[in-house]
Amino acid sequence: MASRSWSSLIRILLIILTVMISASWNSLPVKAESEGTCQAAYGLTPDSVSDWLMAAEENTDLTTTNRYDILAAELLSSGLVDGSTCPSNGLNPDGSANGCGVELTTDHVIAWQNQYDAVILSASQSTELPPKVVKAVIAVESQFWPGANWRLGEIGLGQMTGYGADLVLMWRPAYFQSICQKAFGENGCAAQYLFLEPSTQNLLRGMVLREIDAMCPNCQGGVDLEKGKQAVQVLTETLNASCLQSARIITMVTGKSPASLLSYDDYWRLVLANYHAGAGCVYQALRKTKNPNSWGAIASNFSSGCTSGAAYIRRIEEQIKP
Template sequence: MTTRNSQQSLLFSKAFLVFIVAFGVILGTSVSSSEVLADDDTNRTTTIIVPYTEYEWWVSRWAGNEHLCKIFADHEGMPTASEVYIYCGESIYTEWAETLACPSAIDGNGENCSGVYLHLMGSTLKEKEITIELPVPEARITIINCDQLPNTDLCSYIPSLRITAQESLPNEHIIQIQGLLNNIPFICQGQICEIPLRATSTQGISLEFWADSSYGDSSKHYSGRVRVVESGVSDSLETSGWYVDLISEGWEGKQAGICAQAWEAFPPIGTPSKWLDSPASTELLASEVPLAYLAGQLIKRQVVNVSECDDYGLLVNGYASPCGLDKARPEVIRWQNLFDAQIIETAQESSVPSQILKRMFAQESQFWPGVIRNTYDEYGLGQLTELGADTALLWNFDFFDQFCPLVLSDEACQKGYIHLEEENQILLRGALLAHVNAECPTCALGIDIEGVNSSISLFAQTLIGNCKQAGQIIADATNKVPGEVSDYEDLWRFTLVNYHAGAGCLEEAVNQVAGAGAPIDWSHVSLELETNCPHAVEYVENVTQ
């Protein structure tokens, strides 16, 4: 994605057939943007006539052969229970459902039967209209004219954007592509639009585009951000160039991480801060932190020999004493690196940095994935609570779509988490907590190691839910996308606050800062957190130090 200072004007070249709309005047185009209205709520449908057979069934009472109601079905076989209920009502449905089979009816002795029965009266050939959805126009964006330097991700010169639109309906075509780049409108006739870029700030500039169709509607509006930043002065021309980054749903290149996309925020250029890194090897992720709680758990389970410690290696609170911690050091180091391979794999699959995951586990549980019974029971490596499970299911839509069918019916899951009945929401939260709970009385040390490894991806998905909620809190407070008002690193800090302290703490602090007109950055938000949620500041500092 490319960024740019507001004082830097974007260069549009007529050679690329780009027409700039300025001061309400359209230059050099015969198609006004008002002639084809862009519509994000495009609803393309058509109806077709389908022949079918309608079957007429009667529900009658055995006694007196009394006719009760008619049922019309468009399928072979007996009517379904729901059809009986809809056509006949609750009382007849109940009587039908409770009627037992009557063998004597087979011999024509129905008068000896009780209850009601179904009888097929006939069938009729009919036609019905079916409404089907038609494909809507689509648009995709790529970077062109990037003369990539060998063995780098740099362009030797500032490239251009190319937007390509497609209309799937026969006899229809794309009239124009239009949009806004850094709030400057552009229009291109036809299905291809090429836009030259200029240097931007490190936060990038906003982008919105869509395609108008001769059908009379438009594609969805695609949004995002673009960043174009010079690599800096270098002794070698072979290593000097331009970083060009793009975040957009319509982008055909390598997508940014899920949270970066949700925020429309770019990671820092160059080497990331260590706490945001995602090393590819366990050697680079390995740590040797003295963890007194973990040491205490290992001592209690006699994994460590503390016979030389006068205090049995433990303090009253269950943590290891200085002597116990010293004796347990080799096992503490081994255990805290036991899950590194799975953390790395999860980071690669989810785009959540592996360092964040590991450091968060260190703060939450010191890598001992037991259950802590507090005001809210906390489960697993990341000490997930029921409120935390609620955040994951409510805000991480893709995760909900994958997890819900494991617990509830497909029909129920189609409602979305927020529209589920309360008892089903409770079932889902309980199931998620059960999946991250690694306690196992029959396992060695009381911990299911395989269960711990499988839970790591669930904690990554929970963090994604929190990053989306944190982004929405900032958007609500500022009426801007998060990436416009906060940088990538601070947005991860806000996500950690949301995960550990809850959305209430973060929302109150962000609203106070936004209300004062101050920057939405960690230095200002953390000052507000110090008042009401000081533990959140300490938590974030411990994870990111």
């Protein structure tokens, strides 16, 4: 998840957008948080959906056998896979997996990338999110390694940042209150997240990120797999938040509902770009697009600091459509 290289202009724009967008979030015509938020935010229940957006019935519907070299390196360096039969224990000097290490970890990588499938399926079904998309986001963001890089501020399976924590706390009020109650007791927070003191917002953001940080020095391999499962739940909340925010941005810029402009596939591409690149990037791209009736038209208008949003969608689709 990226929000790390924005210009000062985009940062200022995001603050303005946050106020404008969040102030009226509860006027969106959405169902209860546990039911079909993204379809309702889109404004129409599609008669049919593409394969990548379809529901899954069984864990096996999500099974993948992809090669993930970063995951291979993590399994070797953590000691979860013994690389002693390979040169340099399967690792290059820069910490990446060498050819022997990649081959040695093949079966382990396949098992690891599928271990969260049951949680992904359950969390996706409870909110009517497309589970293949949820799994693809995890694949692109972290290659299923649930660790954290606090120096870069990228945490958990979805590599959530402070921006992502802001997004979910602003747009998912039930989740926001659950975090508030952990911080302040059963009464939670009387005000919406947007109107809290900056120090309180910072506290709550930190709590969200710590909840999904699976680094655990005393755990096997240095990771707590239960925290990984928790990160899946938070990711689904955040994707729902991105659906709501994206719908509001579309309406703000065009005066139209997402369903009247975009196919459901293209709406989801915009939602994922919003999750990755942020509201400022999506807002600017929509403003610059003369006729924003397709993802292709919008993607071509991402500014230089936001172009990773378009590349991100290609990487997501590559995970689902090999």
